[in-house]
Structures are given as C-alpha cells and as structure tokens.
Amino acid sequence: MQLATLAQLNVERAARRAAILVTDVASGEQRLVKAADIAADPLRNELSTQLRMGKSGMVEAGGKRLFLNVYAPTARLVIVGAVHISQALAPIAKSLGYDVTVIDPRTAFASPERFPDVPLIAEWPDVALSPLNVDRYTAFVALTHDPKIDDPALLHAFARDCFYIGALGSRKTHAKRGDRLRAQGASDADIARIHAPIGLAIGAVSPSEIAVSIMAEITATLRLPAKEKEQAA
Amino acid sequence: MLNRDEDILKAAEDWHKSGHGVALATVVETWGSAPRPVGSNLVINDDGTFLGSVSGGCVEGAVVTEALDVISSGQPKMLEFGVADETAWNVGLSCGGTIRVFVEKVG
Secondary structure: OOHHHHHHHHHHHHOOOOEEEEEEOOOOOEEEEEHHHHHHOOOHHHHHHHHHHOOOEEEEEOOEEEEEEEEOOOOEEEEEOOOHHHHHHHHHHHHOOOEEEEEOOOOOOOOOOOOOOOOEEOOOHHHHOHHHOOOOOEEEEEOOOOHHHHHHHHHHHHHOOOOEEEEOOOHHHHHHHHHHHHHOOOOHHHHHHEEOOOOOOOOOOOHHHHHHHHHHHHHHHHHOOHHHHHHHO | OOOOHHHHHHHHHHHHHOOOOEEEEEEEEEEOOOOOOOOOEEEEEOOOOEEEOOOOOOOHHHHHHHHHHHHHHOOOEEEEEEOOOOOHHHHOOOOOOEEEEEEEEEO
C-alpha cells in the first residue's frame, strides 16, 4: 500500500467517514474510494453493495479479481444520562471498541469523578448533540428517566438514523413516552425503533447487569441478520 | 487496551514515518469457520512487532515471518492457511476453516 493511500485512509477514519480500499490481488495495484465518491466510480454497484452490507469481500470486475475492504467508521455509543447504569455501561462499551460519549445537563451526575476517562458533556441534548455528528454508525441510549432530557435526545437519534436506539423505562413508561414523542412529530415507525424496555431479557437487576444486557442488545442489533435479531429480542 | 482498526492502521503509518519497514496483512477470503472476518488487518514492522490479528493467534507467527520477506522484497504475497494445508501441523487453523491472507508492503 502506498504511504499516501494509508495516510488518506487514516484521515477518513479519523473523520468518521466510510471508505473502501480496492486491491487487485494479482498485481497489488490499489486505490481508495471515499464513500462520497462511490456514485461516480466505475465500480459503484459493487462498492455500494459492500458498503451497505458493511462487508469486505472479493469481486470479479473487468477480468480482474478485486478485494474490496470496507472501512466503516468505528461504532460509537452516545449515552444520555450520567446515571449509575451509565457508569457501568461506558467502560464495557469502551472495551468493545466503541467511542463513548456521556451527556447529562445535571452537573451533579455528569462529574469526572463518576466518569473517569470518558468524554462527558454537561449540557442539554439540544446543545450537546449537534456538534457530535451522531450518525448511522452510532448506538444511542437514553437513560435519564427524565422526559425533558430523554425526549429531545430520542428525536435527534431518529433524525440521525442511529443503528440502535434504546430507552430506559417500563412498558407503561414507554407507552407514555410514545404518546409524547408522537405529539412532537415522531412517526410510529420512529417509536417502533426504540428498544424499550432496554436490553436483552437476561434477568438483569444491578446497574452492571443492566449495562451488560444493553451492550448485548446493541451487539445483536449490529451483528445479527434481521430475523435472528427478532428471536434474540 | 485492545487495538482497534484505526489504531492498527495509524500504527502502520507512524512506524513508516519513523523509518521502519512495514507490511500490512489482510484477510481477503475465508471458508468454513474462521476466527477473524474478511477485511481484518495485521500490521507488522521490520522489528517483528505486530498489531491486530488475522486469526485467533494460530497463524500470526507464520504471517509475521512472511511479512518480513515482503518488507525486504517489496513483492506482495497471497498466503493460504487451513487444515488441508501441508503445513497444517505447524500453522494450521485448529477451528477447521481456511483463510487467505494478502500481505503487502507499505510505502
């Protein structure tokens, strides 16, 4: 790989932009296609298919065997609510390779003592979220239990098409949340995207166990094909 | 701390900038059960230091050795590992899968 290609790939990754490295495995010849340039590329059909599936693989094109290596941005977890569960969830998510950010306008909760080594934003969601560039490579959880904080955050997560959206609360709490969000313009399809009650049903009781169930559900959403996902839920 | 893909590729760039010979190994095809998915990267420098993985640790040693060759020759190589491989006793995959690994020099 040319050093310039590697440097360019690292720039794209640092900026959380997808890119695909195309390698002719016979000659070693290589080029990098940024996500934004796929539409104009001669291999656009193959490239967009692989990117959509988030899968690298070998393709045949123009009599050549090409390896398409899809470099999607690192998965990220945005946690709204600097609560006890979040204190357990943040380090678990970090150990799974996620970039983690915790948001809570309540400074008593969002304190560095409670969240060492985690980027922490002590602001309301409307201030905190837009600079984060929340995207479809982001998992988003709302854990404050406070509609003033969780609701606007969830509306943002719908708009940014997060791959996972979860919210803490019982079925009853969630039904009320659905009504409030609909009144603010959310569709039924949006509401249906929320995983609530949050987390896989593993009988979790303690904050750490709930964190494990949330992280397991996020992993299932990221990795399982749609049908098996339903069975896990 | 575990290395993530970005860290691995950033290390390759940094090693090269600090004057090391560097090779990049990538899983390009897998058959049967394989420990790391297609696209996984392992980077190797001329000290034999490596980051990332192409298997569960079964074939990394062999890939690092081949990578040192690639760093000195500059010629990319396609390696294949599997139980059917004649080197299976040494570097076969215990899980029974087969993987093909592309090794190329950086720079």
